[in-house]
Amino acid sequence: MNDDLTTAPRLIDATLVDLDLDASASDKDAAIRRLVTLAHDAGRVTDVEQMLADVRAREAQMPTGLEGGIGIPHARSSAVRVPTLVFGRSTAGIDFGAEDGPARIVFLIAAPDDGEGEHLTVLAALARRLVHESFREALINAGDPKDVVELIKDEVENR
Amino acid sequence: MKFVAVTSCPTGIAHTYMAAEALEQAARDAGHEIQVETQGAGGLQEIPQATIDAADAVIFAADVEVRGRDRFAGKPTVTAPVKKAINGAAGLVAEAVEAAQSGTVSAPAAPGGGSRGLATKVDHDAGVGTRVRQWLMTGVSYMIPFVAAGGILIAFGFMLARFAGGSDGAIEVTKIPIADLIKHFDATSGMQWAALLFQVGVAAFGFLVPALAGFIAFAIADRPGIAPGFVGGALAGTVGAGFLGGIVAGFLGGFVALWVSRWRVPKAVSSIMPVVLIPLVATLITGGLMIVVLGRPLSWVTDKLTAGLDNMSGGSMIVLGVVLGLMMAFDMGGPVNKVAYTFATTGLTAAAIASHGTQLTVMAAVMAAGMTPPLGLALATVLRKDLFSEPERENGKAAWLLGASFITEGAIPFAAADPLRVIPSIMVGSGVTGGLVAAFGSELAAPHGGIWVTPLINGIPGYLLAIVVGTVVTSGLVVMAKSVRRTEILDAVDAPTGGVHAGHTVAA
Numbered sequence: 079m080n081d082d083l084t085t086a087p088r089l090i091d092a093t094l095v096d097l098d099l100d101a102s103a104s105d106k107d108a109a110i111r112r113l114v115t116l117a118h119d120a121g122r123v124t125d126v127e128q129m130l131a132d133v134r135a136r137e138a139q140m141p142t143g144l145e146g147g148i149g150i151p152h153a154r155s156s157a158v159r160v161p162t163l164v165f166g167r168s169t170a171g172i173d174f175g176a177e178d179g180p181a182r183i184v185f186l187i188a189a190p191d192d193g194e195g196e197h198l199t200v201l202a203a204l205a206r207r208l209v210h211e212s213f214r215e216a217l218i219n220a221g222d223p224k225d226v227v228e229l230i231k232d233e234v235e236n237r
Numbered sequence: 238m239k240f241v242a243v244t245s246c247p248t249g250i251a252h253t254y255m256a257a258e259a260l261e262q263a264a265r266d267a268g269h270e271i272q273v274e275t276q277g278a279g280g281l282q283e284i285p286q287a288t289i290d291a292a293d294a295v296i297f298a299a300d301v302e303v304r305g306r307d308r309f310a311g312k313p314t315v316t317a318p319v320k321k322a323i324n325g326a327a328g329l330v331a332e333a334v335e336a337a338q339s340g341t342v343s344a345p346a347a348p349g350g351g352s353r354g355l356a357t358k359v360d361h362d363a364g365v366g367t368r369v370r371q372w373l374m375t376g377v378s379y380m381i382p383f384v385a386a387g388g389i390l391i392a393f394g395f396m397l398a399r400f401a402g403g404s405d406g407a408i409e410v411t412k413i414p415i416a417d418l419i420k421h422f423d424a425t426s427g428m429q430w431a432a433l434l435f436q437v438g439v440a441a442f443g444f445l446v447p448a449l450a451g452f453i454a455f456a457i458a459d460r461p462g463i464a465p466g467f468v469g470g471a472l473a474g475t476v477g478a479g480f481l482g483g484i485v486a487g488f489l490g491g492f493v494a495l496w497v498s499r500w501r502v503p504k505a506v507s508s509i510m511p512v513v514l515i516p517l518v519a520t521l522i523t524g525g526l527m528i529v530v531l532g533r534p535l536s537w538v539t540d541k542l543t544a545g546l547d548n549m550s551g552g553s554m555i556v557l558g559v560v561l562g563l564m565m566a567f568d569m570g571g572p573v574n575k576v577a578y579t580f581a582t583t584g585l586t587a588a589a590i591a592s593h594g595t596q597l598t599v600m601a602a603v604m605a606a607g608m609t610p611p612l613g614l615a616l617a618t619v620l621r622k623d624l625f626s627e628p629e630r631e632n633g634k635a636a637w638l639l640g641a642s643f644i645t646e647g648a649i650p651f652a653a654a655d656p657l658r659v660i661p662s663i664m665v666g667s668g669v670t671g672g673l674v675a676a677f678g679s680e681l682a683a684p685h686g687g688i689w690v691t692p693l694i695n696g697i698p699g700y701l702l703a704i705v706v707g708t709v710v711t712s713g714l715v716v717m718a719k720s721v722r723r724t725e726i727l728d729a730v731d732a733p734t735g736g737v738h739a740g741h742t743v744a745a
Contacts, residue, residue, distance in 0.1 A: 142252075154278065189250050198250060198278050205250070205251045205258070207258075209255050210262075
């Protein structure tokens with residue numbers, strides 16, 4: 079585990095995983111706020127409201143819900159210090175505007191807005207993995223936050 | 238087969254890469270080779286040109302403009318929103334196979350990046366309304382350069398004439414024929430330069446309706462549509478049908494070309510189908526219909542309208558002003574507009590000018606009413622940017638100058654792109670202006686020139702006030718009408734179909 083955020087931090091750690099999103103959120107807005115707050119508590123996002131505004135602006139362009147029960151609210155924002163992934167899971171499902179129904183897994187993808195190239199490639203790699211059914215299944219079935227972190231580490235960061 | 242693809246999305250950190258992965262997977266599963274260029278935030282790795290050249294087809298899964306689109310020019314192309322590549326990559330790959338087999342070639346890239354895929358073929362799965370809008374927008378986007386170049390040249394011509402030729406300069410400049418400029422162009426004469434600008438501008442305006450019609454037909458039928466569309470558009474001008482006639486010609490040319498291209502012909506003939514046969518037959522049919530079917534009813538309408546105006550001229554001046562205003566804005570250079578304008582200019586006799594007759598008020602009302610459509614739309618693009626597409630906003634900048642110079646055509650791109658909302662709005666604005674000018678009794682003895690002949694106006698304050706009021710009314714109504722459309726734009730973008738994404742290219 080590397081806690082020094084200035085040198086190559088992990089994309090995600092156990093504090094950025096919420097396997098019971100239903101406890102704090104029943105709709106898209108509340109879910110996004112919950113995930114942004116987790117990133118803020120971990121010191122990765124400096125300004126919750128700024129980040130919320132940027133994510134909402136992106137959602138307003140086109141909802142980020144995808145078929146297969148996924149929501150990927152995301153933004154490049156000045157409020158983000160390091161590329162960050164926050165994972166939320168909902169049993170009830172949260173509507174992210176996908177045509178086939180609500181999202182059961184939600185990824186908040188946060189990227190700094192000044193960055194180009196290199197350090198964003200890890201986010202690109204994650205986005206690519208998300209397309210794979212097996213990866214999504216594994217995330218939906220993860221037993222605890224550590225499993226989620228390990229999965230992402232294995233599939234994305236150590237490849 | 239071998240494919241190349243480009244994926245892109247507004248933020249560039251998620252959908253771009255998901256779409257790339259999905260396309261790679263789907264292509265591999267179907268036994269094809271694919272190389273995807275991800276135009277996202279993770280840095281750009283361009284596909285080598287040799288790979289592009291060797292590819293059988295191109296897939297654009299892009300919600301923002303594809304960078305370097307011209308690298309892919311001339312390839313069979315499939316265009317779709319990025320989400321479609323994520324959720325339906327296999328379908329897109331199948332479409333690409335089909336495009337490669339049928340050899341559906343997209344248009345070469347328009348210079349300047351070809352505003353968000355307008356140049357490419359329209360998606361076949363889209364709803365009828367969406368496709369009609371895409372066809373219109375394609376025509377409009379190619380027409381705008383002619384409107385802007387021609388309109389601004391004419392406006393500059395008037396402007397220069399105003400300073401070089403005095404208060405009558407803007408009238409005199411139109412009387413210098415091209416033959417004069419050819420024989421003895423005098424580089425030291427301001428008026429000669431003004432006439433040069435004016436004449437080149439007029440030449441550019443000559444392409445306005447043909448370009449609109451030609452590229453509507455192109456959007457419908459691809460390259461075979463161009464000749465029938467352009468010719469039909471030119472004939473729309475000849476029979477005095479204006480830009481509405483041009484839209485008719487565009488649709489006619491496009492669908493006739495499409496129909497002819499589906500003829501089953503003997504093998505010996507099929508090789509000359511695209512180059513000779515389709516343009517020949519489609520152009521003849523389209524052009525013939527424009528002359529024979531459209532010509533007569535139009536001249537009948539023109540006669541009736543003229544007679545109607547003659548009858549009205551004995552009655553209330555204000556009512557006449559309103560009616561003339563409505564007519565000026567209805568088709569901007571088409572038959573109705575022309576009747577109103579001709580009615581006003583034929584009143585400008587020496588006797589009328591000497592006696593300050595009501596004909597001078599009619600002229601003032603007509604000119605003012607012809608200025609408010611571009612002005613009002615220009616104002617609307619400033620007030621509510623989000624309601625207009627990028628080419629429309631660009632056109633809005635030129636529309637200020639065009640409107641001020643009484644070049645009503647500056648409003649045509651807006652009206653052609655969205656006739657049902659724009660035309661009623663600008664008609665009301667112009668009607669208000671026409672009525673107000675008549676009420677104030679302003680007088681004008683110049684047939685054109687816009688603000689450049691302001692010194693020739695009697696009752697300037699009322700005249701200008703009428704223009705300002707009409708401009709504000711126009712922009713208010715356009716914004717209201719377009720706000721109703723807003724949901725529709727979003728629908729068009731959300732729908733899992735390809736094609737144009739008007740108003741959806743904000744952040745990169």
